[in-house]
Amino acid sequence: MIHAHAVVIATGGLSIPKIGATDFGYRAARQFRLRLIEPRPALVPLTFDGGAWEPYAQLAGLSLPVRMETGTKKDKASFLEDLLFTHRGLSGPAVLQISSYWQVGTPIRLNLAPDIDLLQALTRAKASSRKLLANELAGMVPSRLAEAWVTQGTALGHNWQRAASDVTDKSLAMLAQRLGQWELTPTGTEGYKKAEVTAGGVDTRDLSSQTLESKQPGLYFIGEVVDVTGWLGGYNFQWAWASGYACAHGLAARLQRA
Ligand SMILES: Cc1cc2nc3c(=O)[nH]c(=O)nc-3n(C[C@H](O)[C@H](O)[C@H](O)COP(=O)(O)OP(=O)(O)OC[C@H]3O[C@@H](n4cnc5c(N)ncnc54)[C@H](O)[C@@H]3O)c2cc1C
Numbered sequence: 443m444i445h446a447h448a449v450v451i452a453t454g455g456l457s458i459p460k461i462g463a464t465d466f467g468y469r470a471a472r473q474f475r476l477r478l479i480e481p482r483p484a485l486v487p488l489t490f491d492g493g494a495w496e497p498y499a500q501l502a503g504l505s506l507p508v509r510m511e512t513g514t515k516k517d518k519a520s521f522l523e524d525l526l527f528t529h530r531g532l533s534g535p536a537v538l539q540i541s542s543y544w545q546v547g548t549p550i551r552l553n554l555a556p557d558i559d560l561l562q563a564l565t566r567a568k569a570s571s572r573k574l575l576a577n578e579l580a581g582m583v584p585s586r587l588a589e590a591w592v593t594q595g596t597a598l599g600h601n602w603q604r605a606a607s608d609v610t611d612k613s614l615a616m617l618a619q620r621l622g623q624w625e626l627t628p629t630g631t632e633g634y635k636k637a638e639v640t641a642g643g644v645d646t647r648d649l650s651s652q653t654l655e656s657k658q659p660g661l662y663f664i665g666e667v668v669d670v671t672g673w674l675g676g677y678n679f680q681w682a683w684a685s686g687y688a689c690a691h692g693l694a695a696r697l698q699r700a
Pocket residue numbers: 452453454455457458461462463464465466637638639664665666667674675676677678679680682
């Protein structure tokens with residue numbers, strides 16, 4: 443039996459189990475009846491059902507800047523970052539960021555050409571060019587993406603594999619919408635084996651914001667085991683270090699009192 447004045451739990455989240463992640467911290471919190479926000483993988487690639495993803499799997503390796511959103515008006519999250527197509531779904535900074543906000547069963551929305559007014563650019567191309575639509579589009583988005591998108595037209599009842607000048611205004615508007623407001627619903631995520639962090643954890647309402655001591659006197663929680671999740675960019679390290687620092691000050695004050 444070991445007696446201690448205080449115990450600090452700093453066991454991190456559940457991400458990357460093969461380098462030692464465990465649920466010890468969550469179990470300890472439950473044991474002392476502290477509230478827990480259900481942990482889930484975050485900063486993680488999103489995946490799609492194999493069949494539904496088939497038309498896009500050929501784009502694996504393609505990277506481009508996008509605007510990505512999820513949620514509704516009142517809880518919308520939106521990021522302007524790079525997107526990466528993979529064999530199973532979407533990755534890259536835009537997706538990792540949005541994954542922390544995405545709720546299972548809800549859609550994500552992408553603008554694959556966030557820097558241009560696509561409809562205006564396509565309408566201009568129609569008026570002034572005899573080139574294939576795919577070639578015109580390749581001046582606005584990466585050529586692999588342009589090729590994949592015009593090929594999809596057939597399934598949607600549109601013929602986009604022709605000269606830009608031969609495509610109707612309505613059909614061009616549909617193409618612009620498919621690129622500028624592409625909506626799709628992920629099936630899931632790559633899970634803890636790829637997640638950079640774990641969202642959720644020990645509920646901050648049960649911790650002191652000054653010292654990270656829990657409602658169970660002498661028991662502290664710091665770092666990722668706590669329900670604090672940051673964006674990409676070092677914020678999770680920052681939280682781990684800052685919470686450790688605050689906790690250390692709390693422990694020092696406690697020792698002085700003892
Ligand atoms: C691939 C990857 C990339 C990342 N990149 C970034 C980044 O660029 N910027 C950023 O801010 N954050 C990044 N993170 C997140 C960041 O690493 C964590 O948020 C941070 O390390 C959390 O610190 P922590 O001390 O709370 O937990 P951890 O650093 O996870 O440390 C917890 C330790 O406790 C140990 N442990 C767990 N259970 C037990 C047990 N039962 N007994 C004994 N030991 C146990 C674990 O093995 C681990 O060593 C990344 C994470 C991953 C996985």
